[in-house]
Amino acid sequence: MAVGERARADAVSDLEKAHNAYVARKYDDAEARLRALLDPRAGTLKDADNIADARMYLGASLLAQGKKADAEAVFEQLLRDKPDYQPDSLRVTLQATDALIDVRSRMREELAELQAERVRQAQEERARADAERQKAALRLAMLEKLASEETVIQVNSRWLALVPFGVGQFQNGQTALGWTFLATESLLVAGSAVSQVVKIYNEGQMNSAIDSGSSTAQGYHARAQDAYIVTNVFAAGFALVAIAGVIHAEATFVPLHMDVRSRPLPAVSLAPILLPLVGRGARDGAGAAEGPAMTGEGAIVGVRGRF
Numbered sequence: 333m334a335v336g337e338r339a340r341a342d343a344v345s346d347l348e349k350a351h352n353a354y355v356a357r358k359y360d361d362a363e364a365r366l367r368a369l370l371d372p373r374a375g376t377l378k379d380a381d382n383i384a385d386a387r388m389y390l391g392a393s394l395l396a397q398g399k400k401a402d403a404e405a406v407f408e409q410l411l412r413d414k415p416d417y418q419p420d421s422l423r424v425t426l427q428a429t430d431a432l433i434d435v436r437s438r439m440r441e442e443l444a445e446l447q448a449e450r451v452r453q454a455q456e457e458r459a460r461a462d463a464e465r466q467k468a469a470l471r472l473a474m475l476e477k478l479a480s481e482e483t484v485i486q487v488n489s490r491w492l493a494l495v496p497f498g499v500g501q502f503q504n505g506q507t508a509l510g511w512t513f514l515a516t517e518s519l520l521v522a523g524s525a526v527s528q529v530v531k532i533y534n535e536g537q538m539n540s541a542i543d544s545g546s547s548t549a550q551g552y553h554a555r556a557q558d559a560y561i562v563t564n565v566f567a568a569g570f571a572l573v574a575i576a577g578v579i580h581a582e583a584t585f586v587p588l589h590m591d592v593r594s595r596p597l598p599a600v601s602l603a604p605i606l607l608p609l610v611g612r613g614a615r616d617g618a619g620a621a622e623g624p625a626m627t628g629e630g631a632i633v634g635v636r637g638r639f
Contacts, residue, residue, distance in 0.1 A: 340378065340379070340469070342376065342379050343369065343376035343378070344382060346368075346376065347369060347382055349365060349384065350362050350366045350369065351385075352621060354396075358398070359394075359397045359454060362389065362390075362539045363390060363397070366387075366389055366390040368391065369535075370383065372387055378425070380413070380414065384417050385423075386412055387409060387410040388419050388428070389424065391406040391410065391426035391428060391432070392424045393430070394406060395431055397428060402514070403428075403431060404431065407431060407435040408435055408439060410432075411435060412430075412442075413444075414478065415443045415446060415447050416563075417432075419432060429582065461557070473595035477619075480596070481593065481594060482595050483592050483593075484590070484592075484593060485590050485591075487587070488501040488503050488585070488587055488588060489503070490582065491587060492583040493578065493582050493585055494579055496513070496517055496574035496578060496584070497513060497514045497574075498511065498512065498517070498577060500585075501513060501577065501580070503581070504586045509580070513577040517570055517574055520569045523566040524563050524566035524570060527559045527560075527562040527563035528559070528563045530562075531556050531559035531560045531563060534553070534555040535552070537552040538553045570627060595630055
């Protein structure tokens with residue numbers, strides 16, 4: 333950084349010396365100095381304003397030597413690079429200023445086209461910069477979205493789809509059908525169980541009546557038969573509904589479920605840490621004076637990120 337600044341200062345100083353040679357009417361010396369400064373390979377001038385001033389001084393020096401064509405060529409290059417250039421009337425002669433004005437007048441159309449092209453390029457560059465900013469913003473938004481979400485994949489089982497009571501429907505995400513099969517099959521099982529209990533009760537009562545010689549045995553027998561039939565009907569209904577539920581679960585089987593869940597963005601905190609120095613400077617104490625990052629106790633202050 334310091335070397336670059338020193339080189340720029342030297343270039344400006346050389347430009348001023350060349351101008352002094354021009355003012356002293358040492359036009360050959362001024363021309364040589366200015367051509368060296370403007371050399372595209374070895375020249376040290378980098379600032380656009382300084383380059384424009386150097387070309388103005390060179391053209392003025394050539395004009396003073398009677399090299400009008402060469403001077404006009406230098407002025408043309410000056411105006412192509414900097415169409416809005418205005419010379420300092422206190423640093424060049426009126427003759428040189430007038431010559432520059434004449435060249436500008438002759439190049440008016442070319443300079444207008446150059447200026448329009450520069451405006452177009454500036455607009456395109458601005459549009460590209462805006463597009464890049466928009467792309468960066470979209471990329472950041474996408475990264476934030478990805479960081480704030482997690483995808484949970486649940487793999488389903490065909491064996492589980494064979495289980496009745498709507499298990500297959502619940503696994504497939506068909507909640508309403510799952511509850512329907514669960515409720516229907518549960519009611520059928522409950523009905524079959526109650527009918528079985530009634531059948532067993534009536535059979536017991538029938539046996540007691542037969543043992544005691546009571547005439548009610550026939551009635552208990554009839555009721556036991558009715559309960560048996562109802563039990564079979566409920567069992568058959570359960571079997572039919574369960575088979576239908578299993579067939580439906582297998583036919584509409586969903587192999588997996590993807591669930592996107594929100595999660596908080598990771599927080600970033602910066603905390604200072606002390607890192608021990610490893611090296612000769614830390615051992616003999618000389619390292620404490622080598623830079624602002626080193627403490628008097630031979631440690632480097634750093635920053636730790638926690639995510």
